[in-house]
Amino acid sequence: MKVVAFNGSARKEGNTTILINQVFEELEKEGIETELVHMAGKPIRGCTACMECFANQDKRCVIKKDAVNEYIEKMIDAQGIILGSPAYFATVTTEMKALIDRVGLVAFANPGLLEQKVGAAVSVARRAGSFSVLDVLNRFLLCFGMYVVGSNYPNMSIGLDIGDVLKDEEGIRTMKVLGGNMAGLLKKVHG
Numbered sequence: 001m002k003v004v005a006f007n008g009s010a011r012k013e014g015n016t017t018i019l020i021n022q023v024f025e026e027l028e029k030e031g032i033e034t035e036l037v038h039m040a041g042k043p044i045r046g047c048t049a050c051m052e053c054f055a056n057q058d059k060r061c062v063i064k065k066d067a068v069n070e071y072i073e074k075m076i077d078a079q080g081i082i083l084g085s086p087a088y089f090a091t092v093t094t095e096m097k098a099l100i101d102r103v104g105l106v107a108f109a110n111p112g113l114l115e116q117k118v119g120a121a122v123s124v125a126r127r128a129g130s131f132s133v134l135d136v137l138n139r140f141l142l143c144f145g146m147y148v149v150g151s152n153y154p155n156m157s158i159g160l161d162i163g164d165v166l167k168d169e170e171g172i173r174t175m176k177v178l179g180g181n182m183a184g185l186l187k188k189v190h191g
């Protein structure tokens, strides 16, 4: 079983990565394979609304010059998907929004693409905006027949500088519980 996580932050080794790795630790304890994909440094463009994915129905986006099809492949191959984004002006990063729009349209054009996968959203903010981020990410996950996992508090933490989230004990605990819950659900659905 495998979980792939997408880090939408502009910082590869920032707080979002630290939080996702906390979730990964718990998944790995349960023997679940993990892969972290950094979206930083590999620009992807937004959806052009060409609607070719509906005509082709080949589980691909017609825009071939960026990594979106590689990301779709990784999602298809995994049983679990984590979307992580810091709050940028109280919403997801530009990279994460582009991913949602591009993958989302391909998933609508190819019914069942993400069905019954286990999904989770993770967010971090200096102070405000994580609820909006989780709202955007969860709405995406809930659109395609995925099972969305929670923790014992919303899947968020606080921090500005890299490493700040490690001082947020409750946030770290939330990620660990999320990892345990995700492992449990994955085993029930795909074990």
Ligand SMILES: Cc1cc2nc3c(=O)[nH]c(=O)nc-3n(C[C@H](O)[C@H](O)[C@H](O)COP(=O)(O)O)c2cc1C
Residues within 6 Å of the ligand: 009, 010, 011, 013, 014, 015, 016, 017, 086, 087, 088, 089, 090, 091, 124, 125, 126, 127, 128, 129, 158, 159, 160, 161, 162
């Ligand atoms: C362009 C930009 C916009 C941001 N907007 C917000 C915001 O709206 N609310 C907030 O609390 N923090 C905001 N922040 C702070 C980040 O959410 C915070 O530094 C977070 O820890 C970054 O996560 P990362 O280390 O994974 O990149 C912003 C940071 C940047 C670079």
